Structures are given as C-alpha cells and as structure tokens.
Amino acid sequence: MALYQDNELRIYNSIKGEKEVFKSITEGRIGMYVCGPTVYSNVHLGNCRTFISFDMVFRYLKHLGYKTRYVRNITDAGHLTDDADEGEDKISKKARLEKIEPMEVVQQYTLDFHTVMKQFNAYPPSIEPTATGHIVEQIEIIKTIMKNGYAYEKNGSIYFNVVKFNEDHEYGKLSGRNLEDMMANSRELAAQSDKENPADFALWKKASPEHIMRWPSPWGDGFPGWHLECTVMSSKYLGETFDIHGGGMDLKFPHHECEIAQGEAAHGHSPVNYWMHANMLTLNGQKMSKSTGNSILPVELFTGENDFMQKAFAPSVVRFFMMQAHYRSILDFSNDAILAAEKGFNRLTEAMKVMDKLPVSKTSSIDLSSWKAKCYAAMNDDFNTPILIAELFDAVKMIHSINDGNATITASDLADLQETMNAFFFDVLGLQDAKEEGSASLNKGMDGAMKLIIDLRATARANKDWSTSDKIRDELAAAGISLKDGADGTSYSVD
Known part of the structure; x- marks a missing residue:
C-alpha cells in the first residue's frame, strides 16, 4: 500500500487563503506545474529558493508513492522588461546588447540554470517545455479565446478583454485585487496603448521591424504574451485542470492571475485545484537586487568569491539553510545565518555516520513510532521542513544517547531508524554529505588540471622535447599519478 493512503496531506491553497486536505484528481497520480526561469541571465539565489522548494515538494510527493508528472518550463521568448505589455523582450534585449543570436543567450543561461540546479541536487522535471517550442499551440488557444468573446485584435496585437471576462468570471480572485481599483490605478496609461481597457493584457504582440524573435500568425508577425505560454504548456502536458501550480510569490499577480483568466476563458473552468507560492529570499535584511548590488549568485557562494560571506x-549547506525555513516564509540570507546552518548540518551528518555503527540490544528504550509519526506530521502540514528538521535533531539526541550507552535499540528498530533518517535527509530534503560534494568538486578540478598537463606533455612530445615529456611523466609518477599513452590519447590514474 502506498504511503499516501496513510498520510493526510494538507496544502496551503493560495486561492483559498487556507490549508486544505489534498486530494488528487486521479487516484495515485499528480500533475504539478511550476513556472521556470526566463533565461536571459544567470539564475540568482532567490530564484533558486523557489525551485529548491518545489523540488522538495516533488520529492515528498514521490516519497508518498504518488506517480507525479512535474512540468517546469523554460521561458525563452515573450517575457517583456518590467513584466509589462510594452517594452522589449528580455532575451532579445540581451542578444542586442551582446551582439549575438537570441538562441545563444537562451542556450548559455539554460545550461547555467541546469548546472546550478544539479549542484543543488534538484531532480530534473518530468517535462521541461520551452515557450518557443509551443508557438502553434499558443496561436490556437488565442483563436479559441477570441471565439469565446474574451479577446480582440488591435493593430496586429491580440489583447485579453479583462472587463468582458469579469462579467462572467472573477478576475483578481487569486491576488485579492479588485478590477475597478486596478482600472483606476492604471488609467493614465490608457491613452498610450492599443488596449480597450487599461487592465487588459497581451496574448500576442505585433513585432516591430527591429524585433528579432518573431513568428508568423493570422494577425501578422509577432510573438506570444508571457502569461499565455504557461497556460498552453501546463494544459498540454497536464490537462485543462490539474492538481498543483507553483511559483514564486512575485508571480501571483499578474502572471498567475492572468493564467487563471486565460484557462477559464479558453476551457470554461478553473485550470488548477491548488495554487502554491514560495516566498522571497532577502540578503542582509534587504530585497535582493542586481541594480543596488545587493545580490549573490550561487557560484559566488560555492566558491566564496563574494563580498557578503x-x-x-x-x-547542500545552502540547501539545508533554505529548508530550515518554511517555503511560505521570507528567509533572510546572511553570513551569521549560513554559518549557524553549516554547524547544524555538520552535526546532523556526523550523527548519521554514528547511527550506522550503533550497538543493538534485545530491547528498545526509545519510542521510534512516535518520532516517525511526528516527522510525517510535519511534512503533511503543508511541507513544514523546519519542523521536520527539528524532529531529525531529536533523532540526533537519540543516536548519541544510544551510542553513549544511555539508551537501547533493537536491530529491527535501528534498521527502521536508518531507513527513516535516510529517507528524509537524502530523498525528501534532497541533502548530500558536504564532504562528498567537496570530493566530487575536487575530482572535477583535478580532471581539468590533468588535461592541461597532458596537453603540455603532448606539445613537448610533438616538438621532440623528450626531456620535458619525461620530466612531466616522472614527477607525476612520484606524486602517485600514472600516465598511460594509448591509441585514443593519454589517460591518467591515481595510484
């Protein structure tokens, strides 16, 4: 029997403003969509927190035995500067500044994103669709929304008619905003726009002559609206209504609000049952911002090459630090806070090593079943990782107590303790032993250094500089590194 059948999971549903008992649309299966990065720059630590939070959610759902399809997109077109309907596409702007093709920008920063998420030990999503790979579907859904009377064409652009939609539905129910107030606050922009109403938003934008990223459509060359992309990709791979939609708190309005409107306008019903939003990461008590210099990239954190730490x-220490706060709470990143997290992380990992060598007895003096129940209760309460971690530290006390001879544990209970600790530490929280991470990093660095040395030796051999070639080989051998020349080149091994 799957674990989810014995665990009542409660999720804070942003659209209801309260925790609700989770019930999947299909028994034993979950569809989850998370808004991915716009790949025009290096992914920053605040974005990483969101993706790490939903990686934890994905991991726990899998742990409970749900067959989970996790879709996280790559926005590689259509996201305009300042998240507005006017202005320039972020990727096109970057390409113009660097005098390269937009898809070179996309490739560079998509690879960076994948590298960083792998370093954080995040699972890849089940499907990672791109906006540019779904232009046809976006054009088709625009046709449907227009046919249903909720969109109009103006000078080659298509806009969603929020006022018309609000007559039949409720625009603003996710963010708690009132349409009249939104209209009043944005009236001054109305005269400068093709929109019939200032609250309307673009489904398709006409491309100006200098716009690089453009596609043919029934309304002329253009590019899709940012909000539309997620509606299309989520519904294509998860259905017109699916279980969970996640993203950062900053996406609640306008992005997710517009997604709801588009889904209801196209399909006639709500697209998502549970909306989840991860909160922001601040740095030294202030919002992270590239413009003010109050920001840090993950690689700068891993190498120590920054002005803050x-x-x-x-x-894994950084990931552990993030897991110490609930995903819906604001988390402040500082030197003192991450140092404290590192101490706690090391204490936990050392105890797990002690756990593997604990002596066993014929009786147990610890209440293991009660402790396990508390671990699951924490995660079932809207993925409460800080409470789970507190429970893991209670297990650390148990481990040391047994190791010191002040408590006893049977062989079967020890196996259960080990299985549970490993499940929550490695599988659910997604942590790794930091020393093993350092070893992997060291091996990668050694590979790079050895490639350089082997190339230098190859150059010496090509120049018939045998003394240099032999000197490199002999001194490496003295250091315990053997070179082997073969048909496919030179390889090395550590003795």
Missing part, C-alpha cells in the same frame, strides 16, 4: 559554502 566570510567563506565558501557547499551547495
């Missing part, structure tokens, strides 16, 4: 920190 006194040393480098392993990715």
Whole structure:
C-alpha cells in the first residue's frame, strides 16, 4: 500500500487563503506545474529558493508513492522588461546588447540554470517545455479565446478583454485585487496603448521591424504574451485542470492571475485545484537586487568569491539553510545565518555516520513510532521542513544517547531508524554529505588540471622535447599519478 493512503496531506491553497486536505484528481497520480526561469541571465539565489522548494515538494510527493508528472518550463521568448505589455523582450534585449543570436543567450543561461540546479541536487522535471517550442499551440488557444468573446485584435496585437471576462468570471480572485481599483490605478496609461481597457493584457504582440524573435500568425508577425505560454504548456502536458501550480510569490499577480483568466476563458473552468507560492529570499535584511548590488549568485557562494560571506559554502549547506525555513516564509540570507546552518548540518551528518555503527540490544528504550509519526506530521502540514528538521535533531539526541550507552535499540528498530533518517535527509530534503560534494568538486578540478598537463606533455612530445615529456611523466609518477599513452590519447590514474 502506498504511503499516501496513510498520510493526510494538507496544502496551503493560495486561492483559498487556507490549508486544505489534498486530494488528487486521479487516484495515485499528480500533475504539478511550476513556472521556470526566463533565461536571459544567470539564475540568482532567490530564484533558486523557489525551485529548491518545489523540488522538495516533488520529492515528498514521490516519497508518498504518488506517480507525479512535474512540468517546469523554460521561458525563452515573450517575457517583456518590467513584466509589462510594452517594452522589449528580455532575451532579445540581451542578444542586442551582446551582439549575438537570441538562441545563444537562451542556450548559455539554460545550461547555467541546469548546472546550478544539479549542484543543488534538484531532480530534473518530468517535462521541461520551452515557450518557443509551443508557438502553434499558443496561436490556437488565442483563436479559441477570441471565439469565446474574451479577446480582440488591435493593430496586429491580440489583447485579453479583462472587463468582458469579469462579467462572467472573477478576475483578481487569486491576488485579492479588485478590477475597478486596478482600472483606476492604471488609467493614465490608457491613452498610450492599443488596449480597450487599461487592465487588459497581451496574448500576442505585433513585432516591430527591429524585433528579432518573431513568428508568423493570422494577425501578422509577432510573438506570444508571457502569461499565455504557461497556460498552453501546463494544459498540454497536464490537462485543462490539474492538481498543483507553483511559483514564486512575485508571480501571483499578474502572471498567475492572468493564467487563471486565460484557462477559464479558453476551457470554461478553473485550470488548477491548488495554487502554491514560495516566498522571497532577502540578503542582509534587504530585497535582493542586481541594480543596488545587493545580490549573490550561487557560484559566488560555492566558491566564496563574494563580498557578503566570510567563506565558501557547499551547495547542500545552502540547501539545508533554505529548508530550515518554511517555503511560505521570507528567509533572510546572511553570513551569521549560513554559518549557524553549516554547524547544524555538520552535526546532523556526523550523527548519521554514528547511527550506522550503533550497538543493538534485545530491547528498545526509545519510542521510534512516535518520532516517525511526528516527522510525517510535519511534512503533511503543508511541507513544514523546519519542523521536520527539528524532529531529525531529536533523532540526533537519540543516536548519541544510544551510542553513549544511555539508551537501547533493537536491530529491527535501528534498521527502521536508518531507513527513516535516510529517507528524509537524502530523498525528501534532497541533502548530500558536504564532504562528498567537496570530493566530487575536487575530482572535477583535478580532471581539468590533468588535461592541461597532458596537453603540455603532448606539445613537448610533438616538438621532440623528450626531456620535458619525461620530466612531466616522472614527477607525476612520484606524486602517485600514472600516465598511460594509448591509441585514443593519454589517460591518467591515481595510484
């Protein structure tokens, strides 16, 4: 029997403003969509927190035995500067500044995003669709929304008619905003726009002559609206209504609000049952911002090459730090806070090593079943990782007590303790031993250094500089590194 059948999971549903008992649309299966990055720059630590939070959600759902399809998109077109309907596409702007093709920008920063998420030990999503790969579907859904009377064409652009939609539905129910107030606050922009109403938003934008990223459509060359992309990709891979939609708190309005409107306008019903939003990460008590210099990239944290932290920190320590706060709470990143997290992380990992060598007895003096129940209760309460971690530290006390001879545990209970600790530490929280991470990083660095040395030796051999070639080989051998020349080149091994 799957674990989810014995665990009542409660999720804070942003659209209801309260925790609700989770019930999947299909028994034992879950569809989850999370808004992915717009790939025009290096992914920053605040974005990483959102993706790490939903990686934890994905991991726990899998742990409970749900067959989970996790879709997280790549926005590689259509996201305008300042999240508005006017202005320039972020990727096109970057391409113009660097004098390269937009897809070079996309490739560079998509690879960076994947590298960083792998360093954080995040699972890849089940499907990672791109906006540019779904232009046809976006054009088709625009046709449907227009046919249903909720969109109009103006000078080659298509806009969603929020006022008309609000007559039949409720625009603003996710963010708690009132349409009249939104209209009043944005009236001054109305005269400068093709929109019939200032609250309307673009489904398709006409491309100006200099706009690089453009596609043919029934309304002329253009590009899709940012909000539309997620509606299309989520419904294509998860259905017109699916279980969970996640993203950062900053996306609640306008992005997710517009997604709801588009879904209801196209399909006639709500697209999502449970809306989840992860909160922001601040740095030294202030919002992270590139323009003010109050920001830090993950690689700067891992290498220690930054102006905020006194040393480098392993990715698992950073991930552990993030897991110490609830995903819906604001988390402040500071030197003192991450140092404290590192101490706690090391204490936990050392105890797990002690756990593997604990002596066993014929009786147990610990209440293991009660402790396990508390671990699951924490995660079932809207994925409460800080409470789970507190329970893991209670297990640390148990481990040391047994190791010191002040408590006893049977072989079967020890196996259960080990299985549970490993499940929550590695599988659910997604943590790794920081020393193993450092070893992997060291091996990667050694590979790079050895490639350089082997290339230098190859150059010496090509120039018939045998003394240099032999000197490199002999001194490496003295250091315990053997070179082997073969048909496919030179390889090395550590003795």
